[in-house]
Amino acid sequence: MNNNQVMAECSASTDDSKICKRTKVRWIVAGLMWAAIAINFLDRTTLAIATPHIMQDLHVTTEEMGILMSAFFLCYALLQIPAGFVSDKLGQRKVLGLSVLWWSIATGLTGIATGFKSLMGLRMILGVGEAGAYPSNAAITRKWFPKSERATVGGLFDSGQKFGGAFGVPILTWMMLSVGWRETFAVLGGLGIAWAIAWWLFFKDDPAEHKGVNKLELEYIRDGEMDEKDKTMPLKWWQLLRYRNVIAMCIGFFMINYNSYFFITWLPMYLMKDRGLSFSQMGFAASLPLLFGAIVEILAGYLSDRVHSSGRMSLTKTRKLFLCIGLVMAAFIGFAAVSESLAVALVLLCISKSGTVVAASQVWAIPSEIAPRNMTGVVAGIQNCVSNFGGVVGPVVTGFIVGYTGHFEFALLFSAFLLLIAIFNFIFVLGKIEPIKIDK
Known part of the structure; x- marks a missing residue:
């Protein structure tokens, strides 16, 4: 049943126009x-x-802090x-x-x-817990949003990371x-617990079970796709690695994350070491790329959905066009x-992060658009697992290059080279x- 038919039924059954409006749960x-x-x-x-x-209060060494940072990302990627x-x-x-x-709870503790030792255990527990966020959000995107809004939603929820920074x-x-x-850790732990309570009270796995979703919104969400009652998975997770699109997603996102993690690991040191900023100046400058990125990501997702919905481009051409535009940027x-001007370099870094x-x-x-039935979370998990090793490898390689050359120039040029391969x-x-x- 399409939306026009639903509207006709609604008009015939009631005069209350409010009931006939599509809800926005x-x-x-x-x-x-x-x-x-x-x-x-x-x-x-x-x-x-x-x-x-x-480091001062608990007498943790620099080497131990490095291990603590890596412990989180290793558990996060593997899970x-x-x-x-x-x-x-x-x-x-x-x-x-x-x-x-x-x-x-791990954050609060x-x-x-x-x-x-206690910090190490809590960081590993944190990594295990946080592993569920992105795969779950990718699966929710497929269940709760029509094809015409999925890039918008993907950009929206991922922008939470940039706004957070x-x-x-x-x-x-x-x-x-x-x-x-x-x-501060205790306050953040309480914030997450409050979110979890709100989530359990409000969210339903199937939008059809949510009391706030009316018939119009449900039909709009499904967009002609049938609701799958069979919850079995058609193949094992490792068999997904036989398909070229899954391989391409993993390779491309690995290289994207290699570049992206620079902005949350080495950027402050780069601004102070190569650009001569003070600690207070660095704090403001380092936040600019993340702020621009948060805004641009939402706009990019929305615009790509509008381009595809207009019928001017197929879904494949739309995704590839925006991927390539983004990677060129x-x-x-x-x-x-290689820029000598600090102002120009900051503008270029904002463009790069955007x-x-x-x-x-x-x-x-893409995971919600290519995954076999009931496997969107698995596809997203595979993609995010491989891509986060880009986040593990990138800071190490950058550190090695900077240690060998004494500056960041070649490290950033190498990152740009990987993006061209992507x-x-x-x-x-x-x-x-x-x-x-x-x-078969």
Whole structure:
């Protein structure tokens, strides 16, 4: 039944025009998804901000702090696929709610850590819990939003990470100076627990079961797609690696994250070491790329959905166009490396970060568009698992290059080179964007 038919039925059955208007419960769900990612980013970043206090109070060495940082990302990356599998099997109401509750308790308990060993255990627990966020959000995108809105939603929820960096980091810094680092962890833990309660009370895995979703919105969400009653998975998760689109997504997102993680790891040091900024000046300058990226990602997702919905381009051409535009922009990081002007370099870095999120808005829409039935979370988990190793490898390689050369120029040029490879990957390796056809 299409929307016109539903409207006709509605008009014939009631004179109340309010009942006949399409509800917008899905956008409340999108807001909760955004908030989960924002909390996700804040909770993983708080340790970095509190590093000077923790090293002094708990007598943690620099080497041990490096291990603590890596422990989170290793657990986070390795648990992506299991988290996606469990999300698809048990539903996102349980899995995302439990994930946020899990990592929020770990965050809150960090405030009572007594040394390296307790911090290590809590960081690993945090990584396990946070692994459920992105795969669950990708699965929710497929269940709760029509094809015409999926890139918009992918860009929206992923932008929570950038908003968390642009606005949350200064707030967390102020909190630590005002009430202390231990109390800051406790406040963040309480924030996540409050979110989990709201999620369990409001969200339903099937929009048809939500009392606030009327018939018009349900038909709009499904957009001609049948609701799958069979919840079995048509193949094992590792068999997905036989398909070129899954391979292309993993390769491309790995290189995107290689570049993207520079902005949340080495950018502050780059601005102080190569550009001569003071600590206070660096704080403002480092937030600019994240702020621009947060805004651009939402706009990119919305615009790509509008381009596809207009009928001017197929879904495949739309996704590839925006991926390539984003990656070309991201490669501007290479020009920033050789620019002599600080102002020009900052503009180029803002363009580069904005480019990575233009690409990310498409990357987070694709799992819901190619996954076999009941496997969106698994596909997203595979993609995010591989891509986060780009986040693990990137800071290490950058550190090695900077240590060898004494500056960041060649490190940034290498990042730009990888982005050019990613462009060719998405043009020639990524195939038609359509549900994977299972080999009999």
